[in-house]
Amino acid sequence: MQATATQTNPIISFKHVNKIYDNGTVGLKDINFDIPRGQFLVVVGLSGAGKSTLLRTINRMHEITSGEVLVDNESVSDYKGKALRHLRRQIGMIFQNFNLVKRATVEKNVLSGLVGYYPTWRCVLGLFTPHDRKRAFQALDRVSLTKKLFSRADELSGGQQQRVAIARALMQDPKIMLADEPIASLDPRTTKAVMDTLKRLNREDGITVIVNLHSVELAREYADRIVGLRSGELVYDEPIDQVTEAGLNQIYQTKPEA
Amino acid sequence: MSTPEIPQRPWRQRYHVSAIAWTVTIVVLLILSSMATGANFGMFLANINQFTVLLVQMSHPAWAYLSVIIQPLYETIQMAILGTTIGAAFAIPFSLLAASNLVGNQVLRNLIRLFLDLVRTLPDLLLAAIFVAVFGIGSTAGVITLAIFSFGMVSKLFYEVIETIDMGPLEAMKSVGASKVTIIWYAVLPQILNQFVSYFLYTLEINVRASTVLGYLGAGGIGVYLQRSLDQFNYSATAVIILATLVVVMVIDGVSNHLRRVLL
Amino acid sequence: MQTTLSKEFAPRSLWQRWCWLIWVAIIIAIYAWAIGGLQFSGLQSSAKTVSDSIVKGLLHPDWAYVYNGSGEDLSSLTIQTLAIAFLGTIVSAVISVPFAFWAARTAHERFYLRSGSGKVILTLIRTFPEIVLAIMFIKAVGPGSYAGVLAISIHSIGMLGKLFSESLENMDRGAEEAITSAGGNAPQVFVLATIPTIMPEFISYTLYRFEIAVRSASILGMVGAGGIGTPMIFAIQTRNWPRVGIILLGIIVMVLLIDTLSEQLRKRLI
Numbered sequence: 116m117q118a119t120a121t122q123t124n125p126i127i128s129f130k131h132v133n134k135i136y137d138n139g140t141v142g143l144k145d146i147n148f149d150i151p152r153g154q155f156l157v158v159v160g161l162s163g164a165g166k167s168t169l170l171r172t173i174n175r176m177h178e179i180t181s182g183e184v185l186v187d188n189e190s191v192s193d194y195k196g197k198a199l200r201h202l203r204r205q206i207g208m209i210f211q212n213f214n215l216v217k218r219a220t221v222e223k224n225v226l227s228g229l230v231g232y233y234p235t236w237r238c239v240l241g242l243f244t245p246h247d248r249k250r251a252f253q254a255l256d257r258v259s260l261t262k263k264l265f266s267r268a269d270e271l272s273g274g275q276q277q278r279v280a281i282a283r284a285l286m287q288d289p290k291i292m293l294a295d296e297p298i299a300s301l302d303p304r305t306t307k308a309v310m311d312t313l314k315r316l317n318r319e320d321g322i323t324v325i326v327n328l329h330s331v332e333l334a335r336e337y338a339d340r341i342v343g344l345r346s347g348e349l350v351y352d353e354p355i356d357q358v359t360e361a362g363l364n365q366i367y368q369t370k371p372e373a
Numbered sequence: 374m375s376t377p378e379i380p381q382r383p384w385r386q387r388y389h390v391s392a393i394a395w396t397v398t399i400v401v402l403l404i405l406s407s408m409a410t411g412a413n414f415g416m417f418l419a420n421i422n423q424f425t426v427l428l429v430q431m432s433h434p435a436w437a438y439l440s441v442i443i444q445p446l447y448e449t450i451q452m453a454i455l456g457t458t459i460g461a462a463f464a465i466p467f468s469l470l471a472a473s474n475l476v477g478n479q480v481l482r483n484l485i486r487l488f489l490d491l492v493r494t495l496p497d498l499l500l501a502a503i504f505v506a507v508f509g510i511g512s513t514a515g516v517i518t519l520a521i522f523s524f525g526m527v528s529k530l531f532y533e534v535i536e537t538i539d540m541g542p543l544e545a546m547k548s549v550g551a552s553k554v555t556i557i558w559y560a561v562l563p564q565i566l567n568q569f570v571s572y573f574l575y576t577l578e579i580n581v582r583a584s585t586v587l588g589y590l591g592a593g594g595i596g597v598y599l600q601r602s603l604d605q606f607n608y609s610a611t612a613v614i615i616l617a618t619l620v621v622v623m624v625i626d627g628v629s630n631h632l633r634r635v636l637l
Numbered sequence: 638m639q640t641t642l643s644k645e646f647a648p649r650s651l652w653q654r655w656c657w658l659i660w661v662a663i664i665i666a667i668y669a670w671a672i673g674g675l676q677f678s679g680l681q682s683s684a685k686t687v688s689d690s691i692v693k694g695l696l697h698p699d700w701a702y703v704y705n706g707s708g709e710d711l712s713s714l715t716i717q718t719l720a721i722a723f724l725g726t727i728v729s730a731v732i733s734v735p736f737a738f739w740a741a742r743t744a745h746e747r748f749y750l751r752s753g754s755g756k757v758i759l760t761l762i763r764t765f766p767e768i769v770l771a772i773m774f775i776k777a778v779g780p781g782s783y784a785g786v787l788a789i790s791i792h793s794i795g796m797l798g799k800l801f802s803e804s805l806e807n808m809d810r811g812a813e814e815a816i817t818s819a820g821g822n823a824p825q826v827f828v829l830a831t832i833p834t835i836m837p838e839f840i841s842y843t844l845y846r847f848e849i850a851v852r853s854a855s856i857l858g859m860v861g862a863g864g865i866g867t868p869m870i871f872a873i874q875t876r877n878w879p880r881v882g883i884i885l886l887g888i889i890v891m892v893l894l895i896d897t898l899s900e901q902l903r904k905r906l907i
């Protein structure tokens with residue numbers, strides 16, 4: 116462990132991570148790999164391969180059954196209460212269905228990314244400081260949506276809603292950004308806008324980005340590195356300059372080496 | 374980093390005008406309502422012991438009373454069945470006339486719908502009180518009340534079903550010159566029969582519940598005994614009646630729910 | 638038509654062919670039992686004159702009763718009826734929220750003990766006749782509108798609690814998930830995600846329940862629980878048909894107005 120820490124100082128590392136759901140489904144099987152700081156990592160695999168499960172073990176939205184997940188060289192498994200919330204607030208997460216409060220304004224949605232930094236009573240009363248309001252505006256500026264500051268979230272298109280979700284995650288000032296199929300319900304053009312935004316955050320702010328994708332083409336276009344899952348197992352792991360068509364196809368084989 | 378100034382929200386949004394207006398309206402209405410009704414929570418607490426005495430009595434049901442109320446319980450179900458049937462029978466022609474895909478005449482249709490809307494505004498107990506005055510105390514008043522009540526409800530449910538039917542077979546029969554009655558019999562009825570029966574059963578459930586209290590105003594069934602026991606402060610009998618009613622309602626609900634699942 | 642006919646007469650098994658007969662027999666038996674069991678009072682000898690005077694009375698409503706400044710006239714009592722319904726509905730909506738959380742099934746729950754027990758309680762409340770509740774409250778707080786408010790408050794929990802818990806079960810958990818993943822604690826998730834997501838549906842159900850409560854409030858007076866029902870039953874018992882006519886008219890107008898208003902509001906919510 117010391118060796119890896121001094122070698123690359125990974126921001127996240129998986130050590131023999133297993134996840135078995137309550138109903139016996141195997142979600143993850145002995146996952147082992149490190150993610151260096153600042154990487155743009157894309158996870159690919161068939162539906163049901165365990166991509167969402169993998170992503171959600173990082174911010175403990177899912178519990179693992181055995182093994183260890185380290186964030187900044189600290190095991191996150193025993194975090195509870197405040198410690199867990201502090202872990203989560205430095206990890207932004209965006210979702211396939213955007214998960215906005217549809218009937219609230221864009222500004223409210225973006226500000227709600229601050230929950231981890233605000234005492235409960237101020238959230239309840241909606242008392243956000245002018246400084247944070249300004250930050251919300253700047254976050255929206257980064258996703259080019261300032262015009263929509265006071266629109267209701269459900270009045271926006273899918274791509275715009277996803278960008279609001281990114282702005283919300285930005286309010287957390289995250290070191291890591293997790294994106295679970297962020298473009299699955301978007302058309303090609305908005306897809307590009309969202310992926311470009313993620314890429315820019317990765318390059319400009321040095322945020323480590325981990326994205327689940329279905330599309331191999333997009334993965335090749337944006338990733339620094341691609342990992343592939345099949346039935347909960349890590350079956351592929353290559354930096355982008357060594358990714359080959361043949362290698363990728365192997366991820367999608369239903370019957371492994373049979 | 375130079376960013377443009379944050380735009381200001383319009384003042385209506387900034388000061389949450391509509392949210393505040395709604396809150397104020399509701400609070401004012403609440404205050405006015407409590408004044409109009411003399412609602413006073415303290416009074417309820419002051420009288421809470423009377424209420425608990427009542428509850429204590431009710432928690433000792435006089436099971437012997439069960440034999441007395443079996444017959445009226447049957448009567449209640451019989452009233453509900455007959456009332457619902459009569460109401461549904463009248464509802465069929467009205468719902469056919471109120472369905473926009475069968476009747477082109479908009480004036481007629483709207484008139485019928487208005488009539489149905491009016492019928493539906495009448496609370497069942499009110500009808501019961503009037504029919505007791507006309508037909509005297511007994512189950513006749515109850516059956517007629519339930520018939521009118523179900524008529525209003527079933528008509529609406531029925532015509533909404535009819536409006537969802539597939540017009541294909543209907544058009545086909547029209548093109549070969551079939552009469553209106555033939556069309557309804559062969560092209561409309563088969564499509565809606567199951568849903569009709571399902572709604573009929575649903576209305577029956579509601580009517581069984583309703584019929585248990587109609588008797589309170591003299592319209593027959595178990596409600597008569599409910600009123601009697603309450604008037605005589607015989608709350609342990611009241612408890613038996615309520616429990617028995619509960620069982621009947623749940624059994625009927627269960628049977629009807631099962632039948633409806635089978636049908637649909 | 639040819640095809641449907643031939644399908645109709647396609648050969649079927651004996652059981653299939655005669656199954657319907659059993660159903661017919663059952664239905665006939667039920668109706669025989671229902672009709673045979675009831676004693677029809679038949680028309681009273683006075684029924685003709687009574688219905689004549691009813692029709693006459695209903696056609697000549699007692700307009701003077703609409704407003705006479707006594708505070709016991711149609712307009713004041715209609716307002717009182719609406720007040721009973723409004724207060725009862727709001728109180729009930731507030732009480733229904735904890736009941737809804739109690740009865741809503743959640744994914745992590747084992748054997749559904751909590752939600753199951755909540756559902757049973759709500760069913761019991763729903764089945765307990767509103768009129769009986771009203772009478773019980775009259776014994777406790779005396780006759781008048783307050784008893785009506787209490788009856789509606791309690792009885793409505795049965796239905797509102799059920800509707801609320803169902804919308805909790807079916808609600809979109811996405812926003813809650815997002816706030817949790819941003820480091821929010823339980824109260825923050827509740828305030829920032831759960832409430833704004835679920836509120837419109839709760840309000841819409843409450844409005845719907847208000848429509849029903851207006852009907853209830855207008856009859857609860859018949860047993861002494863305030864509102865327009867009290868003069869109504871009195872007028873019926875004293876055969877004051879013109880008065881019955883005007884009260885009926887008042888109830889119809891009130892119910893129609895409230896239904897329309899509430900429907901408009903509900904449409905704007907969704």
Ligand SMILES: Nc1ncnc2c1ncn2[C@@H]1O[C@H](COP(=O)(O)OP(=O)(O)OP(=O)(O)O)[C@@H](O)[C@H]1O
Nearest residue numbers: 136138140141142161162163164165166167168169
């Ligand atoms: N809450 C759960 N309970 C039980 N099994 C689950 C649960 N969530 C996911 N699974 C199972 O775990 C496996 C991995 O699911 P996961 O959602 O991680 O796949 P995925 O790769 O994200 O698929 P998709 O591309 O469809 O999103 C699947 O077989 C799935 O059925």
Ligand SMILES: [Mg+2]
Nearest residue numbers: 166167168295
């Ligand atoms: Mg997934």
